[in-house]
Amino acid sequence: MSIEFIQVAEEFNEESIELPLEEDGTLLLSTLQGQFPGATGLKYRNPENKAIRGIRLNESRLHPPNNGWDSEMIYYCVFPKESVSENKRKSDDVMENVSKSKVSKCQSNKCTDLIVLGLAWKTSEQVIREYFETFGEVLMIQVKKDSKGHSKGFGFVRFASYECQLRVLGQRHLVDGRWCEVKVPNSKEGTVQQVPCKVFVGRCTEEMTQDDLREYFSKFGEVTDVFIPKPFRAFSFVTFLDPEIAQGLCGEDHIIKGVSVHVSNAAPKSESNRSQNYGNNSNGSNYGGGRGGNGGGGYGGSNFNRNDYGRGGGGGPSGNNGGNFMPNNNMSGNNPNAWGGNSNSNRNLDMPNLQNLGINPGGNQNQGSNMSNPPMGVAMNALNALPMNPALVAAALNQWGSAMGGLLNGMQNQGNNDQGPNNQPWNQQQRNQNPPEKSNFM
DNA sequence: GTTGAGCGTT
Numbered sequence: 001m002s003i004e005f006i007q008v009a010e011e012f013n014e015e016s017i018e019l020p021l022e023e024d025g026t027l028l029l030s031t032l033q034g035q036f037p038g039a040t041g042l043k044y045r046n047p048e049n050k051a052i053r054g055i056r057l058n059e060s061r062l063h064p065p066n067n068g069w070d071s072e073m074i075y076y077c078v079f080p081k082e083s084v085s086e087n088k089r090k091s092d093d094v095m096e097n098v099s100k101s102k103v104s105k106c107q108s109n110k111c112t113d114l115i116v117l118g119l120a121w122k123t124s125e126q127v128i129r130e131y132f133e134t135f136g137e138v139l140m141i142q143v144k145k146d147s148k149g150h151s152k153g154f155g156f157v158r159f160a161s162y163e164c165q166l167r168v169l170g171q172r173h174l175v176d177g178r179w180c181e182v183k184v185p186n187s188k189e190g191t192v193q194q195v196p197c198k199v200f201v202g203r204c205t206e207e208m209t210q211d212d213l214r215e216y217f218s219k220f221g222e223v224t225d226v227f228i229p230k231p232f233r234a235f236s237f238v239t240f241l242d243p244e245i246a247q248g249l250c251g252e253d254h255i256i257k258g259v260s261v262h263v264s265n266a267a268p269k270s271e272s273n274r275s276q277n278y279g280n281n282s283n284g285s286n287y288g289g290g291r292g293g294n295g296g297g298g299y300g301g302s303n304f305n306r307n308d309y310g311r312g313g314g315g316g317p318s319g320n321n322g323g324n325f326m327p328n329n330n331m332s333g334n335n336p337n338a339w340g341g342n343s344n345s346n347r348n349l350d351m352p353n354l355q356n357l358g359i360n361p362g363g364n365q366n367q368g369s370n371m372s373n374p375p376m377g378v379a380m381n382a383l384n385a386l387p388m389n390p391a392l393v394a395a396a397l398n399q400w401g402s403a404m405g406g407l408l409n410g411m412q413n414q415g416n417n418d419q420g421p422n423n424q425p426w427n428q429q430q431r432n433q434n435p436p437e438k439s440n441f442m
Numbered sequence: 443g444t445t446g447a448g449c450g451t452t
Contacts, residue, residue, distance in 0.1 A: 118448095153448080154450090
């Protein structure tokens with residue numbers, strides 16, 4: 001009666017792989033991740049009502065649906081937001097291109113220790129290692145502990161390849177039942193030069209879909225995100241896995257669907273542009289920046305539509321419009337001046353989120369300093385002072401924004417409101433479709 | 443035995 005394998009595919013319309021079940025009928029998450037690095041769960045289409053159903057996940061085991069696994073069914077991987085679902089394809093070529101290009105002279109693609117925030121107290125280095133090894137070779141895992149040997153809830157990870165580092169920074173992480181954040185540590189600030197992954201694509205037409213852009217730009221390297229503002233605004237953002245690919249495209253014209261588009265840096269430009277406002281706090285949201293005070297909330301009220309389960313971080317302090325940024329308008333006169341105050345029409349933030357904008361809300365990289373978390377303008381000034389290519393500077397912001405985006409997407413609910421018993425995050429429970437066992441967390 | 447923003451030799 002029981003089956004030994006189930007069919008799993010990365011995406012719809014992709015070929016499936018048979019994955020072995022355990023004796024108890026569950027599928028180990030590690031088994032899944034062995035074939036699909038970065039996957040955090042499974043889903044399938046319920047034949048009865050066509051709805052997508054999630055597979056129960058508990059203690060790193062995927063449990064069969066109530067009526068058991070169906071050997072005829074294809075189960076599909078679930079990836080965290082911003083996860084790269086095409087890892088199997090382009091990554092090798094990308095890194096080839098990169099390593100053969102101008103990168104080596106620039107230390108931007110060096111791995112650094114990454115801080116992992118939000119670990120469960122219980123989580124061991126071994127468990128963390130097993131998790132991150134699904135992304136690639138791990139050189140070091142460290143959990144910081146107090147004198148009694150109890151975890152402080154954070155640690156460090158170091159990858160062997162920069163590609164892995166990029167992937168990991170670009171998403172959030174479910175480690176041992178907790179959503180964790182991985183960032184470049186503050187101590188590395190300024191040391192690590194991050195390069196922009198995101199480009200601005202100007203002169204887009206309304207006919208260009210996300211898929212069109214993705215397909216077109218994928219030939220240069222792995223595309224991890226395509227953002228098209230709605231309503232239509234004649235530009236979009238394309239994010240590549242590899243920043244060098246992104247850099248290489250900047251300044252170029254490309255023809256997509258017979259239309260010439262212009263690629264430029266998706267980054268804040270100069271001081272002069274910075275007084276602009278991303279618009280409208282009409283829904284109470286705030287793209288951060290502006291307040292001179294602490295680096296706390298500011299984004300709490302934002303509505304990140306792309307997140308299915310991380311919502312509800314009730315309104316952070318509204319950071320009254322300081323420190324906002326224009327995308328780089330200098331390259332193409334065609335970039336619509338769209339960020340500025342138009343926008344009562346954008347009710348629910350179909351505007352790009354922080355990540356798409358490449359913005360570091362609240363200057364969080366300066367935590368722990370006495371700089372009172374300067375708004376971006378200040379950060380930019382500081383960065384401009386560095387002997388770096390301004391494009392790379394912009395990129396750094398981009399990267400930070402990325403990390404922050406992950407934070408916003410993933411961390412919003414964890415540990416604040418609405419937690420279950422024992423401080424278990426309900427969002428986790430929702431994902432698991434059942435309340436987590438206590439043993440999951442403590 | 444509690445905690446949940448943070449930033450690494452212990």
